[in-house]
Amino acid sequence: MDVERIPPRSGTAFRVPAGATLTVIDPEGAQVADLLAFSADDVDEVISSGRTIDYAESIRLTTGNALFSNRSRKMLTIIEDTVGCHDFLLTPCSTDTFLHFYPDKPVHRGCFGNLAEALKPYGIGSDRIPVAFNCFMNVPVDDATGKLRVEPPLSKPGDHIAFRAEMDLIIGLTACSAYASNGGSFKPIDYRID
């Protein structure tokens, strides 16, 4: 298929069949894409940061790592990654996170609101939105203190991460709306299914 574009501060949802490759592209660089995955056969099966981090024994996922569901099944395998820096600790930005982190700035429904709207036609409610796999998000963690920081992504224009779908999936994907995660500039995200 052709490359699809997700406009700045918006989100979408779509089906990806088992065996297909989903490529998420940062066309302008230093932008974040929150990714969610649900089993198309039963949307109660959902991507799980806790299962994935447990099996990978790492909080840094890259080529060769699988993203697991809450039922311990592989949903996606990372087959190419030109950045190698992504986050799997944080939930999508939301109205509440805007009020918390940016009290002086206009409130936005964030990736959470964008995902909730995009996933609604698939019967997935907002309470079912877990920790997202945040492509290109740069969240260093200081192990001595546990403190984390949200830094601008390391991705350059055209950088991408590709996933093989290990089951029929419903994917939610955004071009992130928060200030910190993309260095304060809102940009689009591209994706392709092959």
Add this chain to the structure above:
Amino acid sequence: MDVERIPPRSGTAFRVPAGATLTVIDPEGAQVADLLAFSADDVDEVISSGRTIDYAESIRLTTGNALFSNRSRKMLTIIEDTVGCHDFLLTPCSTDTFLHFYPDKPVHRGCFGNLAEALKPYGIGSDRIPVAFNCFMNVPVDDATGKLRVEPPLSKPGDHIAFRAEMDLIIGLTACSAYASNGGSFKPIDYRID
């Protein structure tokens, strides 16, 4: 109330009213207790590692930190903590994690199975079990590589962590069943509601 005991490799669930204090005690030392929280008014509102870590800007939660729900509301506030080392990255151990990490040992349903059974009478299904707040679990993370290790807990006999309930809650709580999380010895967990 009196102290209640959770036998080794088992779990329980109970109500905690808003304003009450839940104290989780490690009576013998170096044992882990997986803790889940659901709003008693609507069990679709559930403890969220991603929201909590985002607001705390830290993966190490201790006295003064609140544990947030998926709706960005405070569920529990840590009001006392004699250990200061807990995990909020990993999902409860399960049949699948036993098969993965301990292929030569007898399979156990783990904290996941124990929590699923204990929460069932409250109308909470196993697919609703998220990343748990793993009291006393010692999971150092190497930031340079992202690699994590599961080490024996730092808790000594009688160490404890106390939470104030910020809403009416249903709590799931275990005495952990996995080998690595408690240094290979299965022990009870005590708790008290005041």
